[in-house]
Amino acid sequence: MKPTPRHPHPQATSGLVIKEGYFDENGCMFLTGRPKEMINKGGESLSPVEVDNVLLAHEKISKAVSFAVPDEVYGEDIGVAIVVADGKSLTEPELINWLKDKVTEVKVSKRIWFVDTIPKTATGKLQRLAVAKTMLETGSKVDSRATSETGDVLEDLRQMWSEVLRIPAAEIKDTDKFSSLSGDS
Incomplete structure (x- = not known):
């Protein structure tokens, strides 16, 4: 038997919001992140996948990953690691200004690391928690293509x-x- 991508009763799930995803009006479920990867900024649960997708829409970014970083005021804030596209340059202020036009203020990261690579598992999945740990341990925020x-x-x-x-x-x-x-x- 082949699994169906839709809930058998779409009206029962229409608009239902779950903590790490949601059902659309057709009953299709969309996951927005893993529970352990969600960012709790001042009591608001933020999806790192959503932030990643916005960042990847920037023409100067080839890879991006967002993650939780400790914050004294909010408990957690959004940190992002960015791989700048070959032949391009991008500054932190330029990226922050661009983000302000794309997402609500609470989703604008002010902790940005420019990196050469973003590690993935053997199956190609982002290692979001490993990236967060590395960024926080090294404190490194620039690479040779950053300005x-x-x-x-x-x-x-x-x-x-x-x-x-x-x-x-x-x-x-x-x-x-x-x-x-x-x-x-």
């Missing part, structure tokens, strides 16, 4: 490392790793 307010991410990073590590910026090479310069988390 900064000065326009030179490497120079900004060099200046930041110079201040933190108390070594002259001129001694920091583009290929140096923070840990090899005696940096520690």
Whole structure:
């Protein structure tokens, strides 16, 4: 027997909202996320899948994943990891302004990481919780295709490392790793 994609009595489920999805007027069920991945921002349950879909509509974004990050005021907030499309550049303020036109204020992330890749399982599923853990542990927020307010991410990073590590910026090479310069988390 082949499963039916519709509920046998669409009128019984029409408009019914469930915590991680909903039934449409035809009785079709749409899942909007896994319970453990939902973001609880100030008591409002937000779907990371919904945020992902909005981000993926941006012409300069090739991959995106959203996830919960701790927040002192709201309990949780939205964090996003973005892979910028090849040959494109995107700034955090530019993305935030774009998002404000697409979603309600509560869904606008102010914790954005620009990354080279987003890990997936062997079956191609996003590892949302693993990405969140990595972003929060590393604190890394830029990659070589991201831009900064000065326009030179490497120079900004060099200046930041110079201040933190108390070594002259001129001694920091583009290929140096923070840990090899005696940096520690």
